Amino acid sequence: MGRVSDARKRLLEAAVDLIHTRSYTAVGVQEICARAGVQKGSFYHFFPSKRELSLAAIDELWRRIQERVIGPAFSPDLPPLARIERFFEQSAQVQRELMEQTGQVLGCPLGNLALELSTQEPILRERIETLFRAAERQIAATLEEAVRDGSAPGIDPVAGARALFAYMEGVLLVAKTRNDPDYVAELGRNALGLIGAPCGAP
Amino acid sequence: MGRVSDARKRLLEAAVDLIHTRSYTAVGVQEICARAGVQKGSFYHFFPSKRELSLAAIDELWRRIQERVIGPAFSPDLPPLARIERFFEQSAQVQRELMEQTGQVLGCPLGNLALELSTQEPILRERIETLFRAAERQIAATLEEAVRDGSAPGIDPVAGARALFAYMEGVLLVAKTRNDPDYVAELGRNALGLIGAPCGAP
DNA sequence: TGGAAACTTAACCGGACGGTCAACTAGAGG
DNA sequence: CCTCTAGTTGACCGTCCGGTTAAGTTTCCA
Secondary structure: OOOOOOHHHHHHHHHHHHHHHOOOOOOOHHHHHHHHOOOHHHHHHHOOOHHHHHHHHHHHHHHHHHHHHHHHHHOOOOOHHHHHHHHHHHHHHHHHHHHHHHOOOOOOHHHHHHHHHOOOOHHHHHHHHHHHHHHHHHHHHHHHHHHHOOOOOOOOHHHHHHHHHHHHHHHHHHHHHHOOOHHHHHHHOOHHHHHOOOOOOO | OOOOOOHHHHHHHHHHHHHHHOOOOOOOHHHHHHHHOOOHHHHHHHOOOHHHHHHHHHHHHHHHHHHHHHHHHOOOOOOHHHHHHHHHHHHHHHHHHHHHHHOOOOOOHHHHHHHHHOOOOHHHHHHHHHHHHHHHHHHHHHHHHHHHOOOOOOOOHHHHHHHHHHHHHHHHHHHHHHOOOHHHHHHHOOHHHHHOOOOOOO
């Protein structure tokens, strides 16, 4: 075949799918190769290790999150705060679709990997941390817009973005634990409270 | 030795420690036995499988969370909403201590296991879900008290408890990913906003 | 005191793990 | 045309995995 083969692409795709539906540790090089229709030797021609493949898979997962969740949610056809609400609705929708395909709530692929690997694979942990910060920056930009247009006066966009992002991850964690995709949309309705003044406080 | 041995207790303790600092998959039966000073055959005398040991470890982890976080946080020496704030502070304190011991933020042991195993080990997933619901009930009870004493008028204690619990898990997830124990206390300061009316909304 | 039951010991099982290797094939470029 | 190299193949490596086994040893209780 030579250099026109798409074996690398198929390996990456198999890794992305398998790692998202299961986990880093639960998926072996063998299984990734089988799903990609590639021999083990070829795997190690394209990737020096399972870890390196996973690094690429993390980037690809991030690309898909942008494409399927963050991009649609934060498009400027709605006022900024409504985009935050749509962020959770969009996320809920993706979880529902994945559940139809797999029978299970899979949660956030990066959140899953973060908890599984943070204490074990420093390189992967760092990469995920970087992507988390990028997500927070996107949320913060939207909150800054909300401050500018007066819909969220006096809030701290950076602190708010951090809280909202953590909340999203937590909601996805619990939804996965309950295996209930609707939980995401349900809890998403509380999200905007996170960025306001502590209105319920004494 | 006979029936006065504490081998079972040592196995459980080793499992709790190792699973918390690493993970279910990353820790093998062999390593648990080594740390407990017990032979493999003895392991399988006390536990029919690694899964059963882990079930017991999950219950023990829950006991410790009650003892070290939830108990102290929700003791009635403070007004109810202040207990919620203390819940995050207490959690932050535990993460700081664990970091001193291990060099890493370990996060919520049950949250870690939940993400790692929810799609792989239905029995463990169910047990964790049950414990999560118990935690939410304890938070809800505190919120009901806050409604009764007028400090949080008109809120839904059950929905608020779910949101607060998910937020806690999310905060711990991100703190672990950043390897920053102070992140827990920092984001905890936003927690009470979650239960109020959406004061920042348009 | 004796036997049953609880517990311990260490060797052992098949299989999966991540990773390596040497031989081979196929295109591209000189 | 011939070589060079990217890519492919499948057997192979040592190690570790969860779990089993059979033969001990200790303790309890009759």
